[in-house]
């Protein structure tokens with residue numbers, strides 16, 4: 001890890017490897033009244049993060065299944081369960097996450113409920129495959145973003161990953177390079193993955209709701225989301241992740257078909273077609289709001305715990 005680079009990015013020392021951490025930062029800001037409460041007890045995480053240990057009872061975690069999100073994915077998964085594909089006949093990979101010793105288990109904000117209907121077995125898409133999907137995305141002209149893009153950015157990573165991280169839309173660097181989450185926000189996401197003992201492309205798939213960059217990085221418009229979201233639905237159906245992580249309010253609201261605040265969605269295990277979904281901050285937001293990285297770490301701990309529970 002390049003200390004100078006981290007300092008330049010404003011990440012030092014909150015988000016650094018364990019062996020380089022030199023101090024523990026204590027957050028002083030109170031939790032917003034509509035967010036899960038976070039205590040003022042802070043300990044160094046086994047990954048070198050600064051963690052906040054909840055000491056106030058959090059809202060009961062209830063599975064939330066959005067009707068429209070469920071309907072969209074149900075159609076894709078229903079099609080997926082009907083046949084075979086050359087993409088999915090490889091044997092299921094062993095889990096690659098590392099189980100922590102009991103004493104090092106990170107604290108979480110909420111107990112995950114029993115999953116509603118987890119997708120635990122690989123199912124084979126009958127009428128879809130990555131080649132077709134990727135070609136369709138690159139050729140898509142279903143919304144006006146096709147006129148200003150350099151190229152579409154479908155997504156990247158392990159197509160049989162357990163973890164699927166979903167952001168908002170490509171930015172300038174992503175539009176130029178054709179890969180999601182590059183640049184400083186991408187580096188922070190890579191650091192977040194490293195803290196979870198994950199890495200890009202290995203048991204992780206990364207994508208966005210929109211596949212083309214909105215001009216000036218403006219917020220996506222409803223018509224653009226409506227035109228593009230079927231691509232994300234198909235990606236989820238093909239990857240069949242065991243857990244979804246929504247990065248930022250926009251991704252969370254799209255996946256859950258809600259307009260709730262990000263704060264109200266954090267700390268709860270949601271479900272999209274039986275797949276657990278954890279909501280956390282977008283890395284670009286965290287770069288501008290460094291103290292909230294402690295909250296993001298809590299979200300990632302909840303995600304790791306939820307995935308572990310799906311395997312038992």
Ligand code: SF4
Nearest residue numbers: 140143211212227228
């Ligand atoms: S943003 Fe999505 S719907 Fe719009 S042109 Fe790009 S791929 Fe097509």
